[in-house]
Amino acid sequence: MAIETVTMPQLGESVTEGTIGQWLKQVGDAVEKYESLLEVMTDKVNAEVPSPVSGTVHKILVEPGTTVPIGTPICEIAVEGAELEAPAAVPPEAPGASATQEPPSSAAAPQGMAEGRGRYSPAVRRLAQEHGIDPAQIAGTGAGGRVTRKDIEAAIHGKAQEAPTTVAPAAPSGAGPVGAAPATAIAAVPSAPAVIEDGDTVEPLTPVRKVIAERMVRSKATVPHAWIMIEVDVSGLVALRDQIKDEFKAREGVSLTYLPFMMRAVVEALRAVPQMNAQWNGDSVVMKKRINLGMAAATDRGLVVPVIKDADQKNIVGLAKATQDLVQRARTGRLTMDDLSGGTFTVDNTGAVGTILTYPVINAPEVGIVTMESVVKRPVVVDNMIAVRSMVNVCLSFDHRVVDGADAGKFLQVIKKQLESIGPHTSIY
C-alpha cells in the first residue's frame, strides 16, 4: 500500500514551526493534488496547505491547535489505487461520513517536539557567536530537530578542518560575503535595558512584533540609508480622481485612491533606474528582472508588507484591485506566504496617516523604499504667480552601497514627471 506522508511545510525562510489551524479534509476524504488540505498558522501568516498528491486521507497525525516544527509528519495520504485498510471501510460519500469519522490521532506530536528548531540553548548561542556559525544552517540531532551543543561543536570541528583550504576570513568591517556574519554582528550589540518602575506594565512581544523588530534592527544596522525628498504638484491627478472616482467605484467595485497612480509612477521610475530594483548581495548586486512592489499595510497585529507581483504588467484598475485585495486580506489575517514574499521594491502610503515627511526604513535586501505623503493644498509659485495647488511630498530611502544620489534623484524626478503629467482627461485604461 502506498502511503504518502505530508510534513509541515516551510512557510517562509524564517519560519521554523507552524500551528495546525484546521483540517479541511478528514480521514477518509478524497483529496486532489493541489487541493487545500489544511490551514496552517505561523507567526506571520495563515496559509492553506495544498495536498502534494491525489488520494485519500489515511491518517491525521497532528491535531488542530498543535504547533510542530517544519518537517514534522502531520498527515498520511493513501495514494489513489492503493489498497486501504480500516479508514477505507467508510465510503467517502456516505451521509454524515465526515461527522462520524474517528477523531484525529492524538498520539502524534510529542510535547517536546514543538520546541525543537529555532530555539537555541545558551551553549549553542555562545558557540555560534564565537565561531561565526549560523545555527539555523546546522542539522539538529536533538529532540524535535533541536541543534545541540554537540551538533554545533561538530560543525565547528568541520569548519576548522576545512579552514586551510578556504580564503582567510575578511576583516570584520569589510564587505565580506553575506552569510552568518551580519546576524552575529547584530546580536553582539545589546540594546539598552529598559527601566521598569512601579506602575509600569511589561507587554510581552507578539510574534509579529518580534519579526518587525528583528528586521528593522537588521536593516538599520547593516544598510547605509540615505534619504532624499521631492515635492510633486498633483493638482491634475486630484482633478482626475475627483472626476472619475464615483464612476470608478460603481464600475470596478473598489475605491480609487492615489496609490495606484503612485505605483504606476514608481514602476516607470524603476524602469528608468534599474539599480533601484535590485538587491544587495555582499560582493555583488542582484538586478531583479520582475518588478514586485511591496506595499506597507498597517494591521491590528502590526505592520505587514504584502507584495503586488509583476506590478509593471498592471494598469491603474489592476493595481487598485490588487491593493484593495491585499489590504483587506492583511487586515483579516488571510495573507498567504506567497503574498508576503518576493518583493523587489516597497511603496509606503504614509499619507494615509497624515504625514508630510517620512524617513522610511528599507525592507532589506531591497535597495529602496519610497513614500507618498499626504496630498495637501499649498500656495506655490506657478509662472511667477502664486497659485493654490495640490502638493505631495515623495520621500525615498535608498541603500547607498547600490545607488548614488544622482540616480536616486533621477528616480524621484521620473516619479514627479509621471505624476505631474496626469491631468483631468488622462485615461486610466
Place this chain on the structure above:
Amino acid sequence: MAVLSYLEAIRETLRQEMRRDSRIIIYGEDVGVRGGVFRVTEGLQKEFGEERVIDSPLAEAAIVGTAIGAAINGLRPVPEIQFADFIFPAMNQIIQEAARIRYRSNGAFHVPIVIRAPFGGGVHGALYHSQSVEAFFAHVPGLKVVIPATPYDAKGLLAAAIEDEDPVLYFEHKAAYRSLKGEVPEERYLIPIGKADVKKTGRDVSIITYGLMVSYALKAAEELEKENISCEVLDLRSVRPLDVEAILTSAKKTGKVLIVHEDNLTGGIGGEVSALIAEHALFYLDAPIVRLAGPDVPAMPYSPPLEHAFMVSPEKIRDKARELAQF
C-alpha cells in the same frame, strides 16, 4: 584490603578513632549495651567502657546539648541520633548553639562534635523512620553536612569529621548500611570535607547526587552505556559546603545536568546546585537543568507500592538521564 559493608566501615572507623584519641566519646539512645538499633556501635562499649560509650535518655535536645558542653570543655563527642527523623527536638541546640558558638564568642569557643544519624527511606520505615533531613542543616552557616556514598568514603569522611574543629552532621543512609560493600584500607585516611568526587566520568550528561543515590546513579549510568549514552556521576560527598568548582567543571563539560536526591524537591540541595550552575555556567548549558527528587508530600508512605513510587530508583534516574541526553 578488607571488603567491608558501609555499616562496618563506620563501626571500624569509630573503633580506630577511639583507640587513637581518648577524648572521643559516643553518646546516644541504645548505643551502648545494645550496640545501636542498627548495630553500628556493636562491641564498642565492651572495648571502651561505659564512660566512653554512653546510653542516653530518649531526649535528643539533651544528647546534643550535653555533647556541645562536653566539646567546649575539651572532649570530642560523636553523639548518635537514632533516626534522623528524631533530630528535630535537637535543632535548637544544633543551629542556635553548635553552629554559632565560634562566631558568637569571637573564636574563643568552638564545638568539635560529629552528629551521626541514619536517614533515608526505601526500607519500609514509614513516616518516622524514612526522612531525609540534610537540606534543613545545609542552610545553616557554621555547620558542615557530609553524606558518604561508599564504605571507603564513609571511613575517610568520618575520620575527617572527627578531626574537624567545628560541628559536622554525618548522615548515613539506612539502605546503604548492608547493601553497599567495598574495599576499605585499614590505615587511617581523611577525605577532605567540601570535596566532591567524580565516581564515573562521562561525556553526555552530568548526574550530580550524593549518598545512596550515587550507587543508583552508577547503576543507571551503566545501563545507559549500553545505549551509547555516557553519563558522568559526580558524588557531592558534602552538601555543605558544596564543591562549587567540581559542580561547575562537570556542568561545563557536558552542558546537561541532572541533579538527583531522595529528599523532596522544593528547597532541596538540587535547588542550590542548580542555582550555582545557572549563575556561573549558563553559557555552557545545552539543556534545562533537571532535578529528580522525592515528591513534595509530607511523609514517606507505608504502603509498599506508594513507597516505591516515592523513592528515586535507578530506573527513574536512567529514564531522566536518557531524556536529557536526547534533548
